[in-house]
Amino acid sequence: MIDAISFQNGTLRYLDQRFLPLKENYVATKSHIEAIEAIKTLAVRGAPLIGVAAGYTVILGINAFQGSKEEFPAYFEQLITDVEASRPTAVNLFFATARLMEVYNANYAEDSLESLVAKMLAAAVKIHDDEIDNCDRMARFGVDQIRKDLASTLKKRKLTVLTHCNTGTLATGGSGTALGVIKLAWQEGLIEKVITAESRPLLQGLRLTAWELEQENIPFYSISDSSSAFLMQKGMIDFGIVGADRIAANGDTANKIGTYAHAVSADRHGIPFYIAAPVSTIDITIDNGTQIPIEERNADELRTIFGTQVATPTTPVINYAFDVTPSELLRGIITDKKAVIGNYVEELRKIV
Numbered sequence: 001m002i003d004a005i006s007f008q009n010g011t012l013r014y015l016d017q018r019f020l021p022l023k024e025n026y027v028a029t030k031s032h033i034e035a036i037e038a039i040k041t042l043a044v045r046g047a048p049l050i051g052v053a054a055g056y057t058v059i060l061g062i063n064a065f066q067g068s069k070e071e072f073p074a075y076f077e078q079l080i081t082d083v084e085a086s087r088p089t090a091v092n093l094f095f096a097t098a099r100l101m102e103v104y105n106a107n108y109a110e111d112s113l114e115s116l117v118a119k120m121l122a123a124a125v126k127i128h129d130d131e132i133d134n135c136d137r138m139a140r141f142g143v144d145q146i147r148k149d150l151a152s153t154l155k156k157r158k159l160t161v162l163t164h165c166n167t168g169t170l171a172t173g174g175s176g177t178a179l180g181v182i183k184l185a186w187q188e189g190l191i192e193k194v195i196t197a198e199s200r201p202l203l204q205g206l207r208l209t210a211w212e213l214e215q216e217n218i219p220f221y222s223i224s225d226s227s228s229a230f231l232m233q234k235g236m237i238d239f240g241i242v243g244a245d246r247i248a249a250n251g252d253t254a255n256k257i258g259t260y261a262h263a264v265s266a267d268r269h270g271i272p273f274y275i276a277a278p279v280s281t282i283d284i285t286i287d288n289g290t291q292i293p294i295e296e297r298n299a300d301e302l303r304t305i306f307g308t309q310v311a312t313p314t315t316p317v318i319n320y321a322f323d324v325t326p327s328e329l330l331r332g333i334i335t336d337k338k339a340v341i342g343n344y345v346e347e348l349r350k351i352v
Helices: 033-039 047-063 072-084 093-107 112-151 179-187 204-215 225-233 259-268 345-349
Strands: 007-009 009-017 028-029 159-164 191-195 221-225 239-242 246-248 253-256 274-275 322-325 332-334
Touching: 007 047, 007 112, 007 332, 009 047, 028 033, 028 225, 028 259, 033 047, 033 072, 047 072, 047 093, 072 093, 093 112, 112 179, 112 239, 112 274, 112 332, 159 179, 159 204, 159 259, 179 204, 179 221, 179 274, 191 204, 191 225, 204 221, 221 225, 225 259, 239 259, 239 345, 253 259, 259 322
Parallel strands: 159 191, 159 239, 191 221, 239 274, 274 332
Antiparallel strands: 007 009, 009 028, 246 253, 253 322
């Protein structure tokens, strides 16, 4: 069992994903500053896991506080600001900080600091536990929907699925979002193999998803991101399923850069394309995808690969971390509450 993240006795322990698959490097820290840096540098990544890590990071920051109760509000406000600044696109992070803020606002006036911290820790642990349960429910909804949508193909043969980036245990702490659906579909005999796109520039599909599939003994092939359209043209992909970092109220979805291209190709070839994400990823305060903040990362992520320079240091670079897939390109959005098929504006608001 992959142990992506854990929290015990005031220590956050996580698997540093920057070194996978060549090295399994576990890090233990009591420092919220180190934990924030882990989120920024993608040592911890994946929208749901970022939310889990954010909750525990706030607890680390609170544990470091040494002032009086009267000084705590200003410290706590700055701590939340620092954690939220670590990754701007993944709404799960803000979901986690909002949960802890709720506990703070409800209990600060009457509780001692010790009691307040205990309640906030319980809230952070519940975020983690809920994420594990969410993955299990999401997988069930996803597999049931695939059985419906691809019933005619399943009567003839097993399926080949395309996925992008990493959406498994490494991204959630549970079985996964999109990869959780894939794992369950494999266990139930629906899938023959997985096609995992490399996910440039940081190769989460090639490094992380491939590694997870190997751990699960699920057959797969890795491809360059630009290969998926040709494979679809050749009839080598039956459906696609990916995760999400933020879903707008109309179903427009921000996910790892390259997702939009896969979705366009799937639409062109009549192939179902799904998003799998917990309800905490849905941001109903945003009407559509044009309002989703898109992180632009350091140019050296593209100019170098594992520290090896592949372009000159002066090469101009545009390095968006995410793109936005319009909802009309989706067959459906698989959540931990239900599979939403169309009518996203109304249905997503119902379940949030």
